[in-house]
Amino acid sequence: MPERHELEAFLVLAEELHFGRTAERLRLSQARVSQTIKKLERRIGAPLFERTSRRVALTPLGARLRDDLEPLHRGMTRAMARAIAAARGVDGVLHVGFLGVGAGELTPRILGAFRTRHPACEIRMRETHFADPLGPLRSGEVDVLITRLPVEEPDLTVGPVVLSEPRVLAVPAGHPFARRSRVSLEDLSRVTVFGVTGPAPDYWWDFHVPRFTPSGRPIPRGQDVATFQELLALIAAGQGASPVAASVDRYHARPDIAFVPIDDAPRTDVAVVWRTAGVTARTRAFVQAVHDALRANGGPARS
Structure with missing residues (x-):
């Protein structure tokens, strides 16, 4: 034989x-x-x-x-x-939280690598919201989270970066900036951006929507929002603008919003995060699947 x-x-x-x-x-x-x-x-x-x-x-x-x-x-x-x-012990159910598009085009590879190695373990996906991106992880509703950085919490471990992309300014289609090929962080002093309701860490929100331009000029704040769809609806209605990840233009394109590249904004990264004290065999297996997908992809997905 x-x-x-x-x-x-x-x-x-x-x-x-x-x-x-x-x-x-x-x-x-x-x-x-x-x-x-x-x-x-x-x-x-x-x-x-x-x-x-x-x-x-x-x-x-x-x-x-x-x-x-x-x-x-x-x-x-x-x-x-x-x-x-x-x-x-890699069986049962693994609850995976994701913010926005998660790992983007790398998400199917990660899930596929995990399911191939651990077919006895079911994956259940749950979307989280930027008003409280870390809440479901801390409460145990999800075991591992694919979320935007920064995450600087003593009880959470930040794992590999899976997606890195530039940022753009989302403005109403009729706004003067919509006709420009690019803007800068200094231009944010000329628009109204939105605050956020909920327990999102201040440093997280300040990174994504800074309060001041690099020269120190204040950036006007409008009303608070709780969900991403609410943010887009208010921008489309002409109530303000917001820096967002470039992938928003691909996954949430709409005719009443223009997305203008921000020249000098730092890139926004997405990483895998889990509870330091709550790591399980399922969590470790998922993180290993992430590393495998990254090796196969040659590193984090980029746009």
Whole structure:
């Protein structure tokens, strides 16, 4: 009977159809991959691949073997993952909070990496609001939170940054700034921005909507808001403006609001945060999935 590593090498090569990429995925040398495939072909008694200097292709026998093996391999992988998850205590339900778009386009990769490794653990997502971005984490309603920085709390641990993006100024479509290609933080003294209701930390809100320009000029404050949709509705109604992340233009574009780049605003980052004293096997597994997704992506998502 073929050994497991021979079948794994066969399935990876059947997917990649390239010895170099197969070797990288298996962390082996190309020579070792070639030897393994030849050994498997000798066991079976016929070629599984057609090899030339330009291409690698499955033979009809190889294609049939791939089709027969793939569902068995997936089932075995899931069974092993469930056994490992049960042994490590990574089962049950993981509650993940997210502010705004969360990790953006990286979110599906993070969730996919976690579910592949821990199929016995269900993920339940919950949106948080900027009026109280840390409240659900502290109350235990969520186990881990994907939120905007800064977070400077002694009882919370800030993990890896998953998204970094510039900031833009959201203004009514009819505002004079809407016709400009960019603005600066000094320009904020010429608009009315919004306060916030709720227990959000002052330093968090001051970072996202500063009270003064870099030269010290006050930035006028209008009414307080509690939710992001309320903020957008007031901007559209001509009641003020607000610095927001650039991704808002992609995910919340609307014809009555213009988004103008802010030249000198620091970037806004999104990171994974959890309770320092409440870390669990599920939390650790989720953070590991984040690290895996970041490695696969070459670092935090950027815009």
